[in-house]
Amino acid sequence: MTQPTTLALRDLMAQSGVAFGTSGARGPVEALSDRVAYACTQGFLRYLHEIGGFSPRTQVALAGDLRPSTPRILRACAQAVRDAGGRPLFCGHVPTPALAHYGLGRAIPSLMVTGSHIPDDRNGIKFHLPTGEILKPDEAGMARQELALDPARFDAQGALVDPAPLPEPVDIETGYLHRYLDFFGPQALAGLTLGLYQHSAVGRDLLARILRALGAQVLALGRSDRFVPVDTEALRPQDVALARGWAAEHRLDAIVSTDGDSDRPLLADHRGEWLRGDTLGLLCARELGAACVVTPVSSNTALERSGAFARTIRTRIGSPHVIAAMDQAAGQGAGPVCGYEANGGFLLGSDIWRDGRRLAALPTRDAVLPVVAVLAAARTQGLAGLCAGLPQRATFSDRLEHFPNPDAQAILAWLDPADKAQRTARIEAEFAPLAGRLRQVDLTDGLRMTFENGAIIHLRPSGNAPELRLYTEAETEDAARSLNAAALARVRGLAPR
Secondary structure: EEEEEEEEHHHHHHHHHEEEOOOOOOEOOOOOHHHHHHHHHHHHHEEEEEOOOOOOOEEEEEEEOOOHHHHHHHHHHHHHHHHOOEEEHHHHHHHHHHHHHHHHOOOOEEEEEEEOOOOOOOOEEEEOOOEEEEHHHHHHHHHEEEEEHHHHHHHOOOOEOOOOOOOEEEEEEHHHHHHHHHHHHHOOOOOEEEEEEEOOOOOOHHHHHHHHHHOOEEEEEEEEEOOOOOOOOOOOHHHHHHHHHHHHHOOOOOOEOOOOOOOOEEEEEOOOOOOHHHHHHHHHHHHHHHEEEEEOOOOOOHHHHHHHOOEEEEEOOOHHHHHHHHHHHHHOOOOOOOEEEOOOOOOEOOOHHHHHHHHHHHHHHHHOHHHHHHHHHHOOOOOHHHHHHHOOOEEEEEEOOOHHHHHHHHHHHOOOOOOHHHHHHHHHHHHHHHHEEEEEEEOOEEEEEEOOOOOEEEEEEEOOOOOEEEEEEEEEHEEEEEHHHHHHHHHHHHOOO
């Protein structure tokens, strides 16, 4: 009889090529085998047991996005829950924030099988404690767990030998819908005609239900049976063209969409021009009356220039860092506290009260709240009117795809040597023709360079894909876009040969 193989989860992940990124574990579909998904889930549950969040017969909520590989991975995760003595509670194919809302409301752990916005040759698993998203210390706690995997469970390719079907799904969508209906009311979006770019977003039908429940007329657009990797932070040219075409054809007040797991929003105005996620986050925070706003260093500096908030906090990129800073600020009595990311995901760290109605904190990325809050505020003056009242700072982001992480790190190391005078000389040699003299460098996450004329160039290797992200900020959209293209060309020329 073959004995179980014992190894630490970190070692198995390293062997497979699956790794923790900015939000959960991710990797190529062939790397995220049943065995690896099973092991990640077991590591999560063993860590939860250590900290008092899991015991025999504990329910664990599971859901997934619409990638072809998601059902298979879900079955492996459910089997790991059963083998650990827990009870898998399948919640269907629903948005990540809907699953988080359900798990937090019942104080049970949950996991979401999703690769978010990345192409469907990759996938991942997002983990939530009974109290919220896993943070970086939790990832370390999971990674050190020693697992004894029964080799009889899996074949030579790491597939489950006899996978059990998923349980019948329970309805968690209704509770998520009422979260917004009960707070904003059934007339919040009355009179608005909205286009809903559905593509392959897992929340496409639920989002339509929510918008209609709040009084809007909704026209479904662009539904796809194949997975479409819509990245809210780096839109494809076809997504830009589609929105402009739909706006012209249908006379819409706005167009709404999300990424694949529907935790990051997209919102376009009546012309079909997509708002940047950090602009949307800033508008939402202002409409909710936040006192303290937490956001990564990559977000637009209009936040501070607006003067709308008593306190702003900048973090590394990724919701775990935003959540940790929100928790600290709330503990210091800085509320109401919220956070947002440049990709549009909005995190509510404190309860919000309005006219006796309570919107409970939901400290995970959410696509619905910023869309609804901003559209409700824009009913009288339109989205363009709301944006016109903000400081005129524009951001743009793009990326070098299929760019090995070691090459990206080598570029950053060359631009940021130990000698600061040499650093300034190298940066100005590459970027002064584009942006002028260097004013300061921020190393919070990647290399963020601010120049004397106010322009910003920010280089950052992706945490979950082989690509190098480049963010730019300038006075106008055209200037930010042009600076980004020129800076990308410069960076491409620095790539090791």
